[in-house]
Amino acid sequence: MKKPVAIILVVVVLLAAGIGGWLWYQSQQDRGLTLYGNVDIRTVNMSFRVGGRLASLNVDEGDAIKTGQTLGMLDKAPYENALLQAKAGVSVAQAQYDLMLAGYRDEEIAQAAAAVKQAKAAYDYAQNFYNRQQGLWKSRTISANDLENARSSRDQAQATLKSAQDKLSQYRTGNRAQDIAQAKASLEQAQAQLA
Numbered sequence: 001m002k003k004p005v006a007i008i009l010v011v012v013v014l015l016a017a018g019i020g021g022w023l024w025y026q027s028q029q030d031r032g033l034t035l036y037g038n039v040d041i042r043t044v045n046m047s048f049r050v051g052g053r054l055a056s057l058n059v060d061e062g063d064a065i066k067t068g069q070t071l072g073m074l075d076k077a078p079y080e081n082a083l084l085q086a087k088a089g090v091s092v093a094q095a096q097y098d099l100m101l102a103g104y105r106d107e108e109i110a111q112a113a114a115a116v117k118q119a120k121a122a123y124d125y126a127q128n129f130y131n132r133q134q135g136l137w138k139s140r141t142i143s144a145n146d147l148e149n150a151r152s153s154r155d156q157a158q159a160t161l162k163s164a165q166d167k168l169s170q171y172r173t174g175n176r177a178q179d180i181a182q183a184k185a186s187l188e189q190a191q192a193q194l195a
Helices: 002-030 077-102 106-138 144-173 177-194
Strands: 054-057 072-074
Touching (some): 077 177
16 A cells, blocks of 8 residues: 555655746746846937938037937028928919819900801801802802812811800810819829928
């Protein structure tokens, strides 16, 4: 009977030693790393978010500085000029966008309407002349060349009238949605550049 008790006792001792060793290993892993020595920082490199010429430097080498202290400043002139230019770009883009939204002026529409009337009068004259020439052609009073010239004049007058009518229609309709969208996008781009 002594042999099984001795085996159990040896197993319990080995198990206790294993658990103890594992707990000791874990406690060693949780400890932070401790280093001894001196940290010597002699140089700090400064940089700005943007490039430019240094206008002022408020500290010298070796001076003690505090958090948030201004160490130096860049020359503001290039950035102020860029800001003014960006504001002007926004103004130009805004004016272009407003112009697109407003459409054509009443004077431009009136000019286009007058051009239509003028082209209509020219077409009516050319059509009447062509009709008279056809009557004369039937009686063989004029040559085929004269009739062809009258037809050509009528066709040219008709094309001029159609062009004038299309232009008047364009002026009355206003700018295309795509042109307005393009002007709006240009305005937004200029505003983003300003920001």
